[in-house]
Amino acid sequence: MSRCLINLRDKNNQNSGYIGPDYPGFGYSIPDNASGLVLLGGNLSIKNIITAYTKGLFPWHIDNGLVHWYSPKKRxxxxxxxxxxxxxxxxxxxxxxxxxxxxxxxxxxxxxxxxxxxxxxxxxxxxxxxxxxxxxxxxxxxxxxxxxxxxxxxxxxxxxxxxxxxxxxxxxxxxxxxxxxxxxxxxxxxxxxxxxxxxxxxxxxxxxxxxxxxxxxxxxxxxxxxxxxxxxxxxxxxxxxxxxxxxxxxxx
CATH class of the missing domain: 3.40.630.70 (Leucyl/phenylalanyl-tRNA-protein transferase, C-terminal domain)
Structure with missing residues (x-):
């Protein structure tokens, strides 16, 4: 059974990328937004988390079973x-x-x-x-x-x-x-x-x-x-x- 992959889109309606259940999928440009939230979904495998940090993202919380990945405009x-x-x-x-x-x-x-x-x-x-x-x-x-x-x-x-x-x-x-x-x-x-x-x-x-x-x-x-x-x-x-x-x- 396949899982739903959820994309976030920036204000120009361009794909900002996604994280699949078993695929890091971090080859995208991260859009700036007020909250810093850039992606939903994926999993918390070691590979995903380490790859995320090297791209400036971090998992902040999980809502409704979805990992919320952030990359604030200022660090x-x-x-x-x-x-x-x-x-x-x-x-x-x-x-x-x-x-x-x-x-x-x-x-x-x-x-x-x-x-x-x-x-x-x-x-x-x-x-x-x-x-x-x-x-x-x-x-x-x-x-x-x-x-x-x-x-x-x-x-x-x-x-x-x-x-x-x-x-x-x-x-x-x-x-x-x-x-x-x-x-x-x-x-x-x-x-x-x-x-x-x-x-x-x-x-x-x-x-x-x-x-x-x-x-x-x-x-x-x-x-x-x-x-x-x-x-x-x-x-x-x-x-x-x-x-x-x-x-x-x-x-x-």
């Missing part, structure tokens, strides 16, 4: 080389030992990210079971990575995303304690700077990200960087294996 990014740590964060780290790990508890981090935020109803959450399962599979295959923030013996916050070549495509973060998500971002910025990553993709802008130093760049500039850094579609595996003192990491 929110961190420039790791321009990381600035506020003095109050430095003072906090001197008083309170905080540690960082990579890929120790990916399942825990992504499931915590999926919990409803304050003033958000559970049915408004975009990070649903099919998306969670897809990224857990990406983690098992070396594409998706998590940053965990530790205080004493507890993980108090973190983030997760995908690395292709030398770009980290951040997906979501969470915080159970004050500043924990900031610690995760600062850790990731420092590590990616050490490994010469030019940007961390944060997809869409928020006040929280801007307050930590994120900026917006035009989509064409973002795609130029992605094409340069992700053309070989290499996995990145040089992450630290053990817990690291965040205070010491930020001094490197």
């Amino acid at each position: 929110c990014v961190f420039l790791p080389e321009k990381l600035h740590i506020p003095r109050r964060i430095t003072r906090t780290l001197k008083k309170t030992p905080i540690f960082v790990s990579i890929n120790k508890h990916f399942d825990h981090v992504i499931n915590c990210c999926a919990k409803p935020r304050t003033n958000q109803k559970s049915n408004q959450a975009w990070l649903t079971r099919p998306i969670i399962d897809a990224y857990i599979e990406l983690n098992k295959n070396g594409w998706a990575h998590s940053v965990e923030i530790w205080k004493d013996d507890d993980v108090i916050g973190g983030l997760y995303g995908i690395t292709i070549g030398r770009i980290f495509f951040a997906e979501s973060m969470y915080s159970d304690k004050s500043n924990a998500s900031k610690f995760a971002i600062y850790s990731l910025c420092k590590l990616t700077h050490i490994y010469d990553f030019p940007i961390i993709d944060c997809q869409v802008t928020s006040d929280h990200l801007k307050n930590m130093g994120a900026i917006e760049i035009p989509k064409n500039e973002f795609l130029t960087i992605v094409n340069r850094e992700c053309s070989n579609m290499n996995k990145f595996s040089k992450w630290p294996k053990n817990l690291i003192s965040l205070n010491k990491l930020l001094k490197l």
Whole structure:
């Protein structure tokens, strides 16, 4: 039995391409639109997701069984080389030992990210079971990575995303304690700077990200960087294996 393939058309009524159930189908020009939504349908296979990121798309949510793929006109990014740590964060780290790990508890981090935020109803959450399962599979295959923030013996916050070549495509973060998500971002910025990553993709802008130093760049500039850094579609595996003192990491 064949499945229906749904096309989005731009304002000139030209096909913008499609993603079939088993075919990436990313050989098209991505039209600009206000919402950033460019495609519906397809599946969340490893091949589809990785190919999507290399074309500037990401899966945001699923409605009525259809994956919604986005590519915003402006992209929110961190420039790791321009990381600035506020003095109050430095003072906090001197008083309170905080540690960082990579890929120790990916399942825990992504499931915590999926919990409803304050003033958000559970049915408004975009990070649903099919998306969670897809990224857990990406983690098992070396594409998706998590940053965990530790205080004493507890993980108090973190983030997760995908690395292709030398770009980290951040997906979501969470915080159970004050500043924990900031610690995760600062850790990731420092590590990616050490490994010469030019940007961390944060997809869409928020006040929280801007307050930590994120900026917006035009989509064409973002795609130029992605094409340069992700053309070989290499996995990145040089992450630290053990817990690291965040205070010491930020001094490197």
